[in-house]
Amino acid sequence: MQTQTKVAAPAAGAGLAHNSTVFGxxxxxSLVHLLNDTIQSVVPAIFPIVKESLSLTYTQLGLIAFALxxxxxxxxxxxxxxSDRKPQPYLLPLGVVATLIGVLGLAFASGFYSILASVVLVGIGSSVFHPESAKVAYLAAGARRGLAQGIFQVGGNAGQALAPIMTALIFVPLGQPGILWFTILAAAAIVIQLFTARWYSGRLHSGAVKKRGSRSGAALPAAHRRKVGFALSVLMMILTSKMAYLAGITSFYAFYLMDRFQLSVQEAQLCVFAFLAAGAAGTFFGGPLADRWGRRNVIWFSILGALPFAFLLPYVNFTTSIVFCIIIGFTIMSSGSVNVVYAQELLPGHIGTVSGLFFGLAFGAGGLGAAALGALADSSSIDFVIKLCALLPLIGLLAIFLPADRKLKAWALEAEQREAAAVKTE
Structure with a gap:
């Protein structure tokens, strides 16, 4: 079946074939994901600036990242x-409004607590954006869910990759007031979200989106729920270890490079940019590879491909560290979209819940990791923190307990059949 590349108007939403992919x-x-995460990346990007200008400690920087x-x-x-029970399309642009207010607060923050309040507003905006937009991506995916999640998430990873470039090109020369430029990005995101919300609303009116009842999933046998719950727990532990590692690299690796190799802020941030840019590429290619070769296979590739390089990263010279950062970023993030698709297929029909849970877990693990690593950096050293981070990807070996794709599809089919039967009896 051929895919449609034309964006359907809301009124025509019902006419879309079930397996059609709406690339528009x-x-x-994905573009709003890029804008959202670019704005969100302002927070770690200003760390080298506000640490000096506002006399903040590593612990305070970690707490700021944790608050976000x-x-x-x-x-x-x-x-x-x-949103699974009562979809709200126009929450999409409203969430970006909170982000816009947070950006303004960051630009004029004069101390630790004002920065903390501003990043909370940015966090609220991201909270609204991610689960609802992931659901929109799922609806527009058709049969190509890995590709769709890859397209959606590559925008976010590209936005995160811009953080070190922003530090080098914007915040070093302009300082904290340079944040005001990001209000333009927030305004653009609001406009695009209004367009997306209109399409999403049309899908709701066409009946393409089914609201979940409070008894959804009650018909599933206890043994099935235990298997799904165990698989979700393993997936969460893998994701937690990965996000803690990413928090260590994005928040503190630049300080490590500056301390070990006596680099400037701009030079150190280039290495972090190489890591994040490679991660964005890995996220994009991981989705279609999972559609072709299997979800669990790509998850294994992301773990085994990154492990040796992550372990050696603290011990190599600067030039080699750039090469290793590129390899680690690409491999470890190749399962970024696959983890979400895998979880969605474990719990079909609960797309918003699963997306919110996994994006929320990613944010929480990253925040806790940043706070804990910041405290360790103050009490011990940056060198110790980076060497500790090198061990975190080992937790990914728990993937051995994840069910194979064939079993995953069988579970999803069983759940959908029982759900359909339950709906008929109501």
């Missing part, structure tokens, strides 16, 4: 659960 909508949500991520971690699962 996928590109729209913890806000999103708590709110995203709740928003995802609510």
């Amino acid at each position: 909508i996928l590109i729209a949500v 991520n913890a806000t999103a971690s708590v709110l995203q699962p709740a928003i995802g659960l609510y």
Whole structure:
């Protein structure tokens, strides 16, 4: 079956074939993901600047990162659960409004607590964006869910990759007031989200999106629920270890390079940019590779491909560290979209809940990791923190307990059949 590349108007949403891929909508949500995560990346990007100008400690920097991520971690699962039962398309642009206010606060923050309040607002905006936009990507995916999640998430990873470039090109010469330029990005994101919300609303009116009842999934036998729950727990532990590692690299690796090799802020941030840019490429290619070769196979590739290089990274010279950062970024992030698709297929019909849970977990793990690593850096050293981070990817070996794709599809089919039967009897 051929895919459609034309964006359907809301009124025509019902006419889309079930397996059609709506690339226009996928590109729209990916673009907003880029804008959202670019704005969010302002927070770690200003760390080298505000640490000096506002006399902040590593612990305070870790707490700022934790405030941003913890806000999103708590709110995203709740928003995802609510939106599964009562979809709210126009929450999409409203969430970006909170982000816009947070950006303004960051530009004028004069101390630790004002920065903390501003990043909470940015976190609220991300909390609204991620579960609802992931659901839009799922609806626009058709049969190509890995590709769709790859397109959606590559925007976010590209936005995160811009953080070290922003530090080098914007915040070093302009300082904290340079954040004001990002209000333009927030305004652009609001406009695009209005377009996406209109398409999403059309799908709701066409009946393409089914609201979940409070008894959804009650018909599943206890043994099935235990198997799914165990697989989700393993997936969460893998994701937690990965996000803690990413928090260590994005928040503190530049300081490590500056301390060990006596680099400037700009030079150190280039290495972090290489890591994040390679991660964005890995996220994009991981999705279609998972469609072709299997979800679990790509998850294994992301773990085994990154492990030896992550372990050796703290011990190599600067030139080699750039090469290793590129390899680690590409491999470890190749399962970025696959983890979400895998979880969605474990719990079909709960797309918003699962997306909110996993994006929220990613934010929470990153935030806790940043806070803990920041405290360790103050009490011990940056060198110790980076060497500790090198061990975190070992937790990914728990992937041996994940069910194979064939079993995953069988579980999903069983759940959908029982759900359909339950709906008929109501």
